[in-house]
Amino acid sequence: MSHSHPEILTVTELTKHIRRLLEGNFKGVCVEGELSNVRMPPSGHCYFTIKDEAAQIRAVIWRSDMRGLPFVPRDGLRVRAHGALTVYERDGSYQIAVRRLEEGGKGSLQAAFEALKKKLAEEGLFDVDRKRKLPLLPQHIGVVTSPTGAAIRDILNVLRRRFPNLHIVIAPSRVQGMGAAEEIAEAIHLLNRRGGIDVMIVGRGGGSLEDLWCFNEEVVARAIAQSDIPIISAVGHETDFTICDFVADLRAPTPSAAAEIVVGRKDEFMEALRHQSRSIIRLLKHSLLETKSRFRAAARSYVFREPGNAARVYRQRLDRLQAQTRHALERQFRDGQQQTDDLTVRMTHSLKLVFSDRVQRVYGLERQLNAFNPLAVLKRGYSITFKADGRAIRTASEVQQGERIVTKVGEGEFTSEVTHG
Numbered sequence: 001m002s003h004s005h006p007e008i009l010t011v012t013e014l015t016k017h018i019r020r021l022l023e024g025n026f027k028g029v030c031v032e033g034e035l036s037n038v039r040m041p042p043s044g045h046c047y048f049t050i051k052d053e054a055a056q057i058r059a060v061i062w063r064s065d066m067r068g069l070p071f072v073p074r075d076g077l078r079v080r081a082h083g084a085l086t087v088y089e090r091d092g093s094y095q096i097a098v099r100r101l102e103e104g105g106k107g108s109l110q111a112a113f114e115a116l117k118k119k120l121a122e123e124g125l126f127d128v129d130r131k132r133k134l135p136l137l138p139q140h141i142g143v144v145t146s147p148t149g150a151a152i153r154d155i156l157n158v159l160r161r162r163f164p165n166l167h168i169v170i171a172p173s174r175v176q177g178m179g180a181a182e183e184i185a186e187a188i189h190l191l192n193r194r195g196g197i198d199v200m201i202v203g204r205g206g207g208s209l210e211d212l213w214c215f216n217e218e219v220v221a222r223a224i225a226q227s228d229i230p231i232i233s234a235v236g237h238e239t240d241f242t243i244c245d246f247v248a249d250l251r252a253p254t255p256s257a258a259a260e261i262v263v264g265r266k267d268e269f270m271e272a273l274r275h276q277s278r279s280i281i282r283l284l285k286h287s288l289l290e291t292k293s294r295f296r297a298a299a300r301s302y303v304f305r306e307p308g309n310a311a312r313v314y315r316q317r318l319d320r321l322q323a324q325t326r327h328a329l330e331r332q333f334r335d336g337q338q339q340t341d342d343l344t345v346r347m348t349h350s351l352k353l354v355f356s357d358r359v360q361r362v363y364g365l366e367r368q369l370n371a372f373n374p375l376a377v378l379k380r381g382y383s384i385t386f387k388a389d390g391r392a393i394r395t396a397s398e399v400q401q402g403e404r405i406v407t408k409v410g411e412g413e414f415t416s417e418v419t420h421g
Contacts, residue, residue: 012089019087022094026085031057031096032104035077037208046073050081050096058095059083065099075209076110079103109209113216116243120218125225126246132230134250138198138262140167142191142229144184147172150205151236151255158259166263169197174214175204181217188223188231200227201258202244203234215244224248234258281326288322383409 009017033050040046044063049056059081061069073079083098120126141159145151147170159166171187174180184202191197202224204212214220215235224231224247233248234255245251252258385393385407393399403418 011092015087015089015092019089022085022087028082029085029096030080030082031059032080033057033078034109035073035079036075036210038073038075048073050079058093059098060095061098061101069101071101071103073101076113077103078110109213113243116216116218116221117246120221120243120247125221130225131249134230134232134261135198138166140169140196140198141262142169142171142197142200144171144173144187144191144200144202145204145255146175149175151175151203151234154205154254154256155201155234155259158256159263162260162263169194176207176211176214180214181220184214185219185223188220188227192226192228197229199262200229200231201234201252201255201262202231202248203252203255203258204236205255206236212242215242217243220244221247232258232261284322284325383407 031050033052033056036049036051036056038046038048044066046061046066048059050059051057061073071077080102081096081098082100082102083096085094086097087094124130143152143155145155152170156168159168169191171191173183173187175184188200188202191200203215206212212235215233221243224233224244230249232250232252233242233245234252234257235242235244236254241251250261252261385405387393387398388404388406393405399405399418401418405416405418407414407416
């Protein structure tokens with residue numbers, strides 16, 4: 001009895017068959033759904049996902065078709081996409097090449113966003129008069145974000161580069177997925193209960209509307225509104241706002257920008273101090289020059305021609321007053337600079353203590369690791385013998401005469417040949 005075998009195809013051949021089948025039967029489609037994960041790279045093309053409650057499909061609008069769009073695609077919009085089904089052979093995936101895009105109403109996420117925004121705005125949570133001012137020279141910075149994401153690395157890089165003596169407290173939290181909003185809210189409450197924090201950064205890097213949705217949850221908005229610590233919202237989605245942005249005391253477009261805002265306060269303070277000092281000295285010089293001019297005019301008058309000594313005495317007093325004023329201003333500026341330097345030294349000492357403690361913990365873990373290292377036993381005179389395939393030999397019956405074996409000792413290894421029968 002003969003058996004028929006299917007034709008053997010390469011992956012490329014099979015993919016081409018699928019492409020011809022799909023593209024031949026779906027030359028024109030119209031799909032309605034909600035936009036998600038919209039991306040517009042420098043190439044000029046637009047990539048996104050169209051989804052509903054149970055499924056999703058990739059889509060692309062080529063640059064040549066972008067010019068005719070009546071609106072800019074963005075996450076959360078409900079649309080009708082007209083185009084053709086295409087297969088991307090390299091990835092073995094299919095997508096819709098969209099030629100025309102129509103708005104079809106608001107998506108479910110966008111509708112939920114606007115409903116919550118309206119509710120919180122009516123309660124006054126977005127009012128400018130309830131926003132707290134950031135401290136002039138913050139020393140203790142709280143950060144609520146994922147401890148493994150890019151946002152925390154960006155924040156720490158900026159803070160350490162611009163102002164390495166800051167004290168940073170990280171309250172780790174998930175920033176995406178189910179339960180993330182509750183974790184973010186609890187981290188905000190935790191930093192408030194801890195106390196000693198001057199300003200707090202809450203955020204994450206960019207992502208799709210779904211990725212960022214936990215920052216649109218009411219529980220996070222309430223936690224920010226109830227915080228006694230000023231909060232900078234740093235959700236890395238520069239073009240769109242989240243509910244977190246509206247409630248926070250200040251909105252930064254990215255986590256790095258939030259860190260720049262925090263450390264920039266010291267630079268602003270020092271520059272303002274220098275500017276005020278220059279202004280005061282300039283005004284005093286102008287006033288003293290004006291007074292000198294009046295004294296000179298009086299000294300040249302008929303009344304003071306004879307008693308010129310009196311005018312000279314007043315001029316000496318005026319010169320002394322000018323010198324005393326200049327010295328006093330210079331001393332006040334030096335005192336302010338010294339206070340800033342003292343603060344820097346104290347924060348440096350605190351960070352060194354924390355770093356030393358972390359180093360000792362690492363050394364302790366290293367010692368524990370070495371204690372469990374099997375190779376460390378070899379240094380005490382023991383050895384391990386392996387068969388040619390790398391398996392360790394535990395009993396003499398595992399080897400045969402003439403077999404070559406490898407013995408590893410504390411320093412190196414050597415090869416032997418089994419001579420017993």
